[in-house]
Amino acid sequence: MNPSNPPRHSATLLINAPDQKGLVAAIAQFLLQHNANILHADQHQDAEENRFLMRVEWDLAGFDLPINRFQAAFSPIAEVRQMQWQLHVSDKRPRMAVFVSQYEHCLVDLMHRYRIGELGCDIPLVIGNHESMRHLVEYNGIPFYHIPVSADTKAQAEATQLALLQEAAVDVIVLARYMQVLSPAFVAAYPNRIINIHHSFLPAFDGARPYHRAHARGVKLIGATSHYVTNDLDEGPIIEQEVTRVSHRDNVADLAEKGRDLEKVVLSRAVKWHLQSRVLSYNNRTVVFD
Structure with missing residues (x-):
């Protein structure tokens, strides 16, 4: 710090x-x-x-x-x-948990901003459904918990996650490209306190493989969206969005590379604004105060 x-x-x-x-x-x-x-x-x-x-x-x-x-x-x-x-x-520092899968760019950005004191929060734990991020998390002095998730183990995995979050007195959860859909019961435990990053400019190209579908459509702009998680997939109140221009010369890999740059910046902005108590959510929309 x-x-x-x-x-x-x-x-x-x-x-x-x-x-x-x-x-x-x-x-x-x-x-x-x-x-x-x-x-x-x-x-x-x-x-x-x-x-x-x-x-x-x-x-x-x-x-x-x-x-x-x-x-x-x-x-x-x-x-x-x-x-x-x-x-x-302000004297009570928010306690933030991060959930991650195998994409590291958003996690790396959050870890850097945390380490230099930019976020103004404590991160008592990171939870991953794969082991691949352990080295990065532990390098930053944060406990990492590997909790695999499958269709058969989802309920037990979420129960374990919730127990860890409660024990750590977590205030807000950030999904740093966590590739799992949270259950309604999990979302209900943290209303307007779970922040997700989506790799497209919602509502366009939501769901899986957005860059493939964007490329097939010949889009000229791609974007990233950070929003609060609700029971409606990728339709929660939007906190921040950003776009960048692409052209016919860009292939799917190019779009994904540019998208990753957008994702980490958009997520970090949304997280910082939430931690600074600048976001009010109402009627599935938000006001972000200056």
């Missing part, structure tokens, strides 16, 4: 509520009453859905409401305004 990046001492509040007059004033007044110094504030109104979404971050130095009493103090205001809200404190 990079010691030159000292942790911030701040709190971040994410709010999703029916749009109504006085919301911003109510939130600002509450924070002002407790001597909060607001560092960042961003908001979005979705007129079609009649939703108000907000992210506000403040310095905890001088904030006179103990964090362990925040819920009791803020809940009456939230209930009156029908707010759904989350509070994140």
Whole structure:
């Protein structure tokens, strides 16, 4: 970890509520009453859905409401305004697990960003359904667990995985090209806390062999999509996407090479934004705050 990046001492509040007059004033007044110094504030109104979404971050130095009493103090205001809200404190580093199969490019990128302190999280474990990533993970000082998965062992494998995640107090899971479909029960245990990378520009060319189908179609752009996992395969709320131009001169291998570069960058962006409490998910879409 990079010691030159000292942790911030701040709190971040994410709010999703029916749009109504006085919301911003109510939130600002509450924070002002407790001597909060607001560092960042961003908001979005979705007129079609009649939703108000907000992210506000403040310095905890001088904030006179103990964090362990925040819920009791803020809940009456939230209930009156029908707010759904989350509070994140920078002093509590998120704990992230990574699931991987045999593609290493996304894992390598995450390991590098973790090692230099860019992600601002702890990674207590990596789980793979193949042994091939063990050396890379253990080189970075992280425990690696090999849990094979087959149609016959899937239920037991997921039970073992969930037990490890619970024991490690994991907050978020990243699927770094983990080539297994998670069961509804597994997804339900971590709602909006499982981040996947898909090697195409969803919803186009979802599922298997997207580069082959993209090449056959003669596309001029390829992309990568990072999204939260839901029970609908590759249809969860999208966090980040990116594209690059290709041409008739590119074969399938060329498309895959360019796609790998996109995948690792798009996944790392999505992971970082989630860890920084910048993503709010609602109605199968997301708002990513600046």
